[in-house]
Amino acid sequence: MKISSRLAISIHTILAINAFCGKCKITSEFLATSINIHPVVIRKILSQLNTAGLTQIASPKVGITMNKSLDEITIYDLYIAVDCADESLFNFHSNPNSNCPIGKNIHKVLDCHFDEIQKNFESMLSDVKLSSLASDIDKIIRS
């Protein structure tokens, strides 16, 4: 399994909006150049970020702006907005044989472990704020 590149792209997108906000007019074309990807891919991702309430599409000729402060956005928010199709991280075989003692109880035994691992994974994602990434990248640029 792999986490789709849409997560990295959405992080890149938001850091670029933040860095160039006020300096250039930010369009999907402009972002596509920085990320080196087709503008329609950006527009699709921006549409998901909009639905999630993170960005704000200003009217044409004005450009894209952020709706939330970077301090209020974590990469978990982005993961949910652009990658997470489903509530469960782990797939399961659908109909274990309930006449078999293992088949009957496998779900009970695994579910709590899978839940815990997923919660932990999601909590690691929500520990990373976009504001911290922005300041990290700022430090590198200035050095």
Add this chain to the structure above:
Amino acid sequence: MKISSRLAISIHTILAINAFCGKCKITSEFLATSINIHPVVIRKILSQLNTAGLTQIASPKVGITMNKSLDEITIYDLYIAVDCADESLFNFHSNPNSNCPIGKNIHKVLDCHFDEIQKNFESMLSDVKLSSLASDIDKIIRS
């Protein structure tokens, strides 16, 4: 992203081998009945577990046995054997524009976070021993 059902199936497989070892002849057909899945899927997974050195295919008419104690196997070992195609959990857009300050530095800033999250995820998986799952399921069966 989703972790494939092959992980849950391989856990089920090993718990069933463990539970029925000595009581029945364990074949892919037998396991398929408990798991309620096509025998060839089991054979493919068993082939991966064999490559990883976890199970031992005895000769036909003898059945499958474990090569390692359940205390030495974690669900991380199974995840690596049956699910993990690649070393990195996170996909990344391939060629961020190095003329853009964000594009130039996005990798440096993200890689350490992604690495840490992946290491943590893998370590959660390796905390779950098959022996502990076997005793959990045993408790439920006896209760």
Add this chain to the structure above:
DNA sequence: AATTACTGTAACAACATTAGTTACAGTAAT
């Protein structure tokens, strides 16, 4: 040596997801 009961694997199909692209209608400032 032939039979039997398995495994190992190739080949295929259906489906979902990812990633990239073209095309075009809709919209709001100018």
Add this chain to the structure above:
DNA sequence: ATTACTGTAACTAATGTTGTTACAGTAATT
């Protein structure tokens, strides 16, 4: 009305998942 964008549908190609058929290979048993 024009212009410069966004939003989205539709499509392609590649890849991964899950399930299936078919059959060669193998080792205990007879």
